[in-house]
Amino acid sequence: MINLNGKIVKENEATLPVLNRGFAYGDSVFETIRVINGKIMFWEDHYFRLMASMRIMRMEIPANFSPEFLEDEIKAIIEANGYSASPSRIRFAVYRQQGGYYTPATREIGYVLTAEKMEDAFYLFNAKPYEVELFKDHYVTSGLLSTIKSNNRAVNVLGSIYASENSYDNCLLLNEKKSVVEALNGNIFLVKGNTVKTPPLADGAINGVIRKQLINILNKTEDYTFEEASISPFELQKADELFITNVAMGIQPISKYRKKEFKHKVAKDLLSKLNVKARLG
Template identity: 30%
Template sequence: MTASNTNYCCFDGHLIPVDSVKITTANRAFRYGDSVFETIRCFGNRPFALGEHYSRIKRAMQATGMEPDSLPTCDVLEKKIESLINRNRYFISSRVRLMVFRKDGGLYTPATDQSSYLLEATPIDQSTFEMNEKGLVAGIFRDMGKSPDVLSPYKTGSALLYVMAAKYKQRNNLTECFIVNTNGMIIESISSNLFWFKNDKLYTPTIASGCVDGIMRRQVIALARNLNIEVFEMPGVSEENIRKADEIFVTNAIQGIQWVVGIDDLRYFNIKTKQLYLEFIKSIN
């Protein structure tokens, strides 16, 4: 936080106090969830894997029909992120959220495909990715299913499925919750991609199953293959088979690798997961 105790954001390239952002009731993200976003881990004032985040949000803009060239270049965006972090004095580590939304106008049919963007930052105390000491206890949310489609690989403002899954997690005193697709297969968790070890092989749902095309997912798959670990991308996983896993972990761009200790009364190890985590930390240092 700055010395004046004011938190700043970056709205369409301008650093302003967060309470000065002018968004009206005509905002399409507010009205229709007409937006896409990225969450980016920053160390010091340097965003991690920004090029991959930038590429994904450009693909998301294309998929939603927004004009991709209305977003600044990756180099410009990197400078805006650095300025935002410096202004807020988040010098250890931070979480930056990049939200892109279609400009005002129209009802369901947009009046324009030009977009605005908003960068927000919150501090993180840890100076690197840290694997959780206490394993996550997961449940399975089955009240709704995620449809595999042209938007399912991306993070969009239409996030009620994840909200409902988070409420299920809260009601059941869980620390993680898995999400199923419309075929009833487990494909991801609320904010992470899913991996599991079985007989020394690593498995993860394929993007075609409906899971988010995660930045950390790609990094973990590439790292595992470099370590000569066989990786199989599956059309999701049944509850029966996830319960038979030797180890389970989830990944995202903010927390890195987080291991799962249990589903209901079942318990899992984290030996191979921890080895993979240590190799990942070594690869980025």
């Protein structure tokens, strides 16, 4: 079942025009949201990121787009798919209404929600081998537009194909300044000693919800020193640990980059802290 502009319809009945601007121009933003037994994880962060993304894209935010209204829309699609008592993954996409060419005929929006069942309620630690490489065919452009989750994901798609063709589990993306920005599907963190580092949003890193949660955790603990600073590719092989974060998987430790193999002690510790925070809401 699909929630299309507030109406619950069957998937084969959820149709959009061929000239939908999300399809024609990538004129769309989205949120990937994890829900556990009907509870939306980190809902406030998702809501404000969605509102910020719509403002950056100069979309008209409907008057009824309150946190309560959108929360009800998410719960409606969960119930319609029978996921109220199980973990699920929601994709909440907002697109600008059809009309115009590069210049939109309107700034009004439509939205669509889809739900997918997940196996695990909370984040599990994955210690299986996980190898990454740099993707250097195309770059992420530093700046505000790269920080939002829009439908313009060509670099991520091409990087994912490259990873698949070369038997890598993931790739790390660079910006035009040749700084490491993120992974194909999440933010990147580097550990050296007791220092944990992640690229700043100004470098073009996605404004990740789990990234924000981990920064809050790191700033409140005396166990680690946190830095938000650019990461050079040369730092990767000198690191003690590398890990990737996103809402769906939580924290994914990287086991190998080129000839360097990594530990995962800090990643495991931070994952346990993240699960505590998720349970407490």
